[in-house]
Amino acid sequence: MNLILLEPSDFAEAADVAVLRGRRFQHIVDVHKAEVGDTLKVGALQGQIGEGVVIERGEQHIALAVSLHRAPPPPLPLNLILALPRPKMLKRTIQHATALGVKTLYLINAYRVEKSYWQSPWLAEDKLREQCLLGLEQAVDTTMPAIFLRKRFKPFVEDELPDIAAASRKLVAHPVTDTPCPVDIAEHTTLAVGPEGGFIPYEVEKLQAAGFESVHLGPRILRVETALPVLLARLFPGR
Amino acid sequence: MNLILLEPSDFAEAADVAVLRGRRFQHIVDVHKAEVGDTLKVGALQGQIGEGVVIERGEQHIALAVSLHRAPPPPLPLNLILALPRPKMLKRTIQHATALGVKTLYLINAYRVEKSYWQSPWLAEDKLREQCLLGLEQAVDTTMPAIFLRKRFKPFVEDELPDIAAASRKLVAHPVTDTPCPVDIAEHTTLAVGPEGGFIPYEVEKLQAAGFESVHLGPRILRVETALPVLLARLFPGR
Structure with missing residues (x-):
C-alpha cells in the first residue's frame, strides 16, 4: 500500500479528519507501524493526493489529519x-x-x-x-x-x-x-x-x-x- | 506450452526421433490432444526450432519425428x-x-x-x-x-x-x-x-x-x- 485511499465515508467526523478501521487500519499499524505524529501518503478516491498526519491511534481505529494538494497521475488515453x-x-x-x-x-x-x-x-x-x-x-x-x-x-x-x-x-x-x-x-x-x-x-x-x-x-x-x-x-x- | 522443448536425452533411440514421457507427454495428450500424424512446434534446448510429427503414441510415451530449421529469437542485449x-x-x-x-x-x-x-x-x-x-x-x-x-x-x-x-x-x-x-x-x-x-x-x-x-x-x-x-x-x- 504505497497510498492510503480515503473514501467520503471516512470523513464522517470532520471535513479534514479521516478515521480508518479494518483493513487499512491494520495495514497502517502492521506495515507502516505508524505512531501519532507520523505522516502517511493518502489520496481521496476520485480526488487529489496529499498527506495524512496520524492524530489518534486506538485499538481499532486510527485518525488522520488530511491535506490534499496534488492531482493523481493522468489516465492513459x-x-x-x-x-x-x-x-x-x-x-x-x-x-x-x-x-x-x-x-x-x-x-x-x-x-x-x-x-x-x-x-x-x-x-x-x-x-x-x-x-x-x-x-x-x-x-x-x-x-x-x-x-x-x-x-x-x-x-x-x-x-x-x-x-x-x-x-x-x-x-x-x-x-x-x-x-x-x-x-x-x-x-x-x-x-x-x-x-x-x-x-x-x-x-x-x-x-x-x-x-x-x-x-x-x-x-x-x-x-x-x-x-x-x-x-x-x-x-x-x-x- | 507453445513449444515442446527437447533435450539431448530425448533422442536416445535415433538422431531425429524424440521420445517423450512424463509432463511433456501428458501435456501433448491432454492439451494438444495430438494423434499420430499431427505436427507440433518443437525446439531443441539451446538449439533450433522446428516441427515434430507424431509417429507413435503409447500409454506412457509419444514419439516425434523431429526436423529443426530456424534459430530461436535473439537474446535481449x-x-x-x-x-x-x-x-x-x-x-x-x-x-x-x-x-x-x-x-x-x-x-x-x-x-x-x-x-x-x-x-x-x-x-x-x-x-x-x-x-x-x-x-x-x-x-x-x-x-x-x-x-x-x-x-x-x-x-x-x-x-x-x-x-x-x-x-x-x-x-x-x-x-x-x-x-x-x-x-x-x-x-x-x-x-x-x-x-x-x-x-x-x-x-x-x-x-x-x-x-x-x-x-x-x-x-x-x-x-x-x-x-x-x-x-x-x-x-x-x-x-
Missing part, C-alpha cells in the same frame, strides 16, 4: 478491450491494468474464453472494485477504472465497439502479423487483446472490419499478464 | 540485476523474465530483501531451471538463461559488477529521480531493479559509484513483476 482471462489470472490482470493507469476496461467474450470463466465469483462488482483499489494503492493513483462485462462477442464488436473506438487509433494485439506494435503514440487508442491462444481468425476479421489494425509484440509469445504491461509501455512510455 | 523477490513472486518473476528474453540474471541481496527469502526452496537449481523451461515453452524460445545468486550486496557491486557491466549502458530503476527510462536503445545494457520498497539511498549511491544512472518509469509505482516487462519493453521494444 486508452480503452482496453480484453478477452476475459481465466479466474486465476483475472485478479492479477485487473490489479496490473489498474496500476498501469487503465481507466476504461471492457472484459469481453471470445471463442477461446471458456464459458466457465464467466461464473467466476471474482467478476462480482465488489470483487472487481477490491482489485482496482489494490492497483490504485500500489500505483499511487486515485481514479477508479470503469469495468464493463460483455458476454457476447459479435453484438459487442458490431453494435457497441464502433462508438467506443470512434476517433481513436484501433489496434488488436495478434502475433500472426508483420506489423509491429507502434511505439510512443500520442493518440487516444482502443486496444483489443485476445485470450490465451489468441482471437480466432473470425474474431480478428470482425475486429478488422471495425477498423482495427493487427500488431505484434516481437518474436516471443507472451502471456496476457506479461503482454499487457509490454503493450502499454510501448504505446505510452512514461505515461 | 541485457544483464539483469534483480533484488531477490519474495518467494511468492520469485517463480513468476523467473518465468516472466525468461519469456521476455532475459539470458543473464543476477539475483542479489539488498537491505529490503528479507533474509528468509534466501531460504526459499524455489532457489534450488532444479526449481529455477523448471521455471525457466516454463518461460521458454511459453515464449517459443530455446536458450536457457544463466541465473546467478549473490547473497552479499557490497562485494557484488564493488568487486564483480564492474566487470559484468563493463562496456554496457548502466541503469538502475529508481522512482526518485527526474530522468525517465530511455526508450529503444540499441546498446548492451546492465539494468538493476530493486526490491519492493526500492533500493535504500546507500545502495543507490553504491550503484551510482559503479557508473549506474537512475531512471524512473513514469508517475506510477509498479510492482517488480509489472515493472520488469515495462522496463524491458521501453528499452528494447520489439526485441
